[in-house]
Amino acid sequence: xxxxxxxxxxxxxxxxxxxxxxxxxxxxxxxxxxxxxxxxxxxxxxxxxxxxxxxxxxxxxxxxxxxxxxxxxxxxxxxxxxxxxxxxxxxxxxxxxxxxxxxxxxxxxxxxxxxxxxxxxxxxxxxxxxxxxxxxxxxxxxx
Numbered sequence: 001x002x003x004x005x006x007x008x009x010x011x012x013x014x015x016x017x018x019x020x021x022x023x024x025x026x027x028x029x030x031x032x033x034x035x036x037x038x039x040x041x042x043x044x045x046x047x048x049x050x051x052x053x054x055x056x057x058x059x060x061x062x063x064x065x066x067x068x069x070x071x072x073x074x075x076x077x078x079x080x081x082x083x084x085x086x087x088x089x090x091x092x093x094x095x096x097x098x099x100x101x102x103x104x105x106x107x108x109x110x111x112x113x114x115x116x117x118x119x120x121x122x123x124x125x126x127x128x129x130x131x132x133x134x135x136x137x138x139x140x141x142x143x
Contacts, residue, residue: 060142063138063142064142066138067135067138067139067142070131070135070138071135074128074131074132074135077127078124078127078128081120081123081124081127082124084120
């Protein structure tokens with residue numbers, strides 16, 4: 001019977017040792033889980049920050065693309081109007097040998113043409129200034 005008691009005590013000691021080993025392994029797994037949960041929380045926080053940043057950058061790009069397109073449109077319209085002003089008319093000056101009446105008609109015609117060019121240039125400048133002010137306001141509100 002003493003031997004059975006010793007054997008039982010050995011089994012008991014082994015069982016206690018196994019339970020302690022299992023608890024140590026559980027604690028190792030628990031520490032690893034806590035470490036990974038911390039890493040997960042950090043990654044989620046970083047992801048939220050990056051997602052917000054990406055959203056703001058996309059919005060800024062959309063505003064800037066719209067502004068660039070408006071600049072392109074204004075430039076095209078301005079260039080088209082400028083080309084109309086610069087277009088040769090054939091009324092530049094009276095050729096040598098024309099009578100004074102014909103030279104006078106040419107000068108009057110040229111003066112009228114210059115007046116039209118001046119008015120067109122003023123209109124073009126006014127439109128260009130207005131567009132620039134509007135684009136600047138849009139840029140300021142989008143910034």
